[in-house]
Amino acid sequence: MISIEQASEIILGQDTEPVPIEVSLEEARGYYLAEEITSPFDLPSFDNSAMDGYAVCGESSTYRIVGEIQAGSGDEYDLQPGEAVRIFTGARVPPNTTSVVMQEKTRVDGAVLYVDDSVDKGSNIRRRGNELSLGERVFSPGHYLSPASIGQIGSLGMDTVRVYRKPDIRIISTGDELIPPGRKKKEGQIYESNSYALNAVLEQYGFSCLERTHIRDDFKAIKEGISGYLDRSDVLLLSGGISVGDYDFVKQALEENGVEELFYKVYQKPGKPLFFGRKGDKFVFALPGNPASSLTCFYIHVLPLLQKLSGAEDPGLQRILIPLKHTFDNRSDRPIFLKAKVEDQTVTILNRQSSSMIQSMAMGNSLVFFEEPGKVPKGERVTTILI
Structure with missing residues (x-):
């Protein structure tokens, strides 16, 4: 088992060559x-008006209106002291313009402009460059x-x-107990949700899943499914079947497909049974089956690799230090990511933190990370990952 830091170093230390496209x-x-x-x-490529009003020459309270300039117009005026032109936002200002006076501070009587405020030199003009x-x-x-x-x-x-170019990504979920949403559920069955959540979080960060499928707990079927998807993917995501149960076949199936194990199991909670491997220029993450574990592993470990493959200069989610809204007693025996919500410049750790529970993650917008156990007082600034 390796630490979170070691896992990140292995993932981001992979030799990759992003592919440029137009x-x-x-x-x-x-x-x-x-x-x-x-x-x-x-940029701007010419001096232009920042608002609708009048371009004036000289500092006075009255001017003679000699024309009008609309945005995009090629009309040119050689303003003389005491002269003004009606001008609109974005229009080129004449070379001798002292200021653009907003129309709300003017009155017009025929061809005479009255300015109700002082004329401040250079005001309301967007200068070239x-x-x-x-x-x-x-x-x-x-x-x-x-x-x-x-x-x-x-x-x-x-x-x-x-x-x-963005990586080609495919998803495989596994488990006999899982059925698609929309079907009638029998006793002992669970609606499969991980592939939907993973597909959605990929889209949230600008990626897309080209294919996804569900495979029952059958070693041959899982092995064949991995083989087919791996050939067509840059990154393959698997959900479930990676622990140590009698029907957890994913790790063995990956090995028999020639996937090199780069690490298996991370000293963290949730998401301990995480596998990361490589076959040539193709990468595989086998994520835990528990919904909150699966998404947490995506945010912390999968997303940085996808961003690195896509040429990001600084992969990973934003981390901030923000005051905790309440006292929290962290009793975890491992470094832990807790589902949380940032609002009003503080962060609240939500209830229902079990790795099988996704509802609290659905209500939150962040993960709070604690390295060590112990009581954390209200107001202490804690590491918060924005999701």
Whole structure:
């Protein structure tokens, strides 16, 4: 059995080579950049108005209105002292503009503009290059493409971008007791939920499951299922059948498919019976069957590898230190991840922490991590992983 830190070192220490591809800007959300983005021009590329109002020349209380400039217009004016033009947000301001006065602070009588406030030099003008300068680095390789990042790239005139390919992922769940949701449940049966949760959490973080299936506790069927999926996957996720019971066939089936064990069992709670292996350039995680254990192992161990394979510069979930809302007596004999909820700048550890219970994880938005047992007082800052 290895520590959480050792498991992370093994996972992130794997020799991988992310594959660059080119995608359209419409497809780019959720990918990681495979190239450096620099600005091809100053942004803004011209001085423009920050609001609807009047571009004025000189500091006065009255001006003569000599024209109008709309956003996108090529009209040019050589403003002289005492002159003004009606101007709209985003429109190019004339070279001699002293200030743009918002329309709410003006009155108009025919061609005369009256300003009800002082004219502050340079106010309400977005200056050329005040966001980005020509040649300035915008994003580095490994940057995650959020909607705002895509908007920024679009503002530079790019309609395609080089990113790293996401891994092909497949899921196998195992267990005789499991049946699909929607069927009538008999005595002793359980609705299979892990593959649905894993599929959903993959999508949450920008990945997708290409195929998923359920296999009964039959060694030959599990071995054949692993063989078929492994050939077509970059990462294979299995749920259940990895403990030491008489019908836990996954570990043996992986070995007979030529999967090298990189570690088996992690000194943590929940999720101790976690397997991580490799066959060539393909990776396998065999996750515990208990729902909370399965998802916890995904957040802590699986996701960082998926992000690394996708070219992320800093794989893993965000960890913060935040005050505990209440006193908590941690009696765990192992380092533990507890389902929790962050709100109002504090974190609450939720009830129903059993590894078989997913309801508390569904109500939470984080995991609190404790390395050692002991009583933790209210207000102490604790390590909190945002999920």
